Amino acid sequence: MQQQFNSEKLFDWFVHALLALICVVVLYPLVFVLAASISSPDAVMRGEVWLWPKQITLIGYYRVFQNSEILTGYTNTIIYTVVGTAINLVMSIAAAFPLSRRDFYGRNLFAALMVFTMFFSGGMIPSYLLVKDLGMLNSMWALIIPGAVSVYNILIMRTFFQNGIPQEMQEAASIDGCSNIGTLVKIVLPLSMPIIAVMILFYSVGHWNSYFSALIYLTDRDQYPLQLFLREILIQGQMQEMLGVGDDTNANVVLEGEAIKYALVIVANLPIFLLYPFLQKYFAKGVMIGAIKG
Secondary structure (H helix, E strand, O other): HHHHHHHHHHHHHHHHHHHHHHHHHHHHHOOOOOOOOOOOOOOHHHOOOOOOOOOOOOHHHHHHOOOOHHHHHHHHHHHHHHEEEEEHHHHHHHHHHHHHHHOOOOOHHHHHHHHHHHOOOOOOOHHHHHHHHOOOOOOOHHOOOOOOOOOOHHHHHHHHHHHOHHHHHHHHHHHHOOOHHHHHHHHHHHOHHHHHHHHHHHHHHHHHOHHHHHHOOOOHHHHHHHHHHHHHHOOOOOOHHOOOOOOOOOHHHHHHHHHHHHHHHHHEEEEEEEEHHHHHHHHHHHHHOOOOOO
């Protein structure tokens, strides 16, 4: 008995140590980028910044917020994320609720047709031609409407409705004269905050980080999301406008360029960092309940 207790205790220590190591591996890059974004670029280039900032300066953030294109991209991304997430949520609920009802004839057929689209699609060229024919090129709808709903998220939400909300409660509401819409609004949705919070997080992160659709459908820089400007700066190295024309030497240009890169990464991800803590308490519960096979 004592040997079994020691084995369990040793296993617990091993699990805690492993999780602590994983946390360090995951969190250290974020901590380093944050420290580097407010440190002297010269200290960062010399490799002096490991965990704590050195010679604190905000030149990177100053250059980022001084650039009009970054502010335009930030505004566009916020609009795309808010509008897109709202549409995604409404469409997912509108599809998942009927599929969860036992009295909905043909629900298995509709679910099978939706699942089929997860494995087979027309491809990028037909999608582009469709968006073009619908007149959505160079508009935010080209980034929102083609991905207005996710079949994977519909299935998770449908399973939550089936297993997380008693069918007897919905039947009682129907007996009392409540319509299907009334049952959804007054009973189902108030009891579904965990899965709704998870869907908001999934969809908002997807919209915030999306850049490929904008790369295909947008040519007007005034419509660009933040991620396209971030791509130009981090991958293509296009930051001449942010560095200004008054720099004395090429060394200053290189140093300020490094500061801009780190500051821009923090600025681009800050809203998601702020959103997650408010939804985290619903996250595990919503995913676990929605993952139960129905």
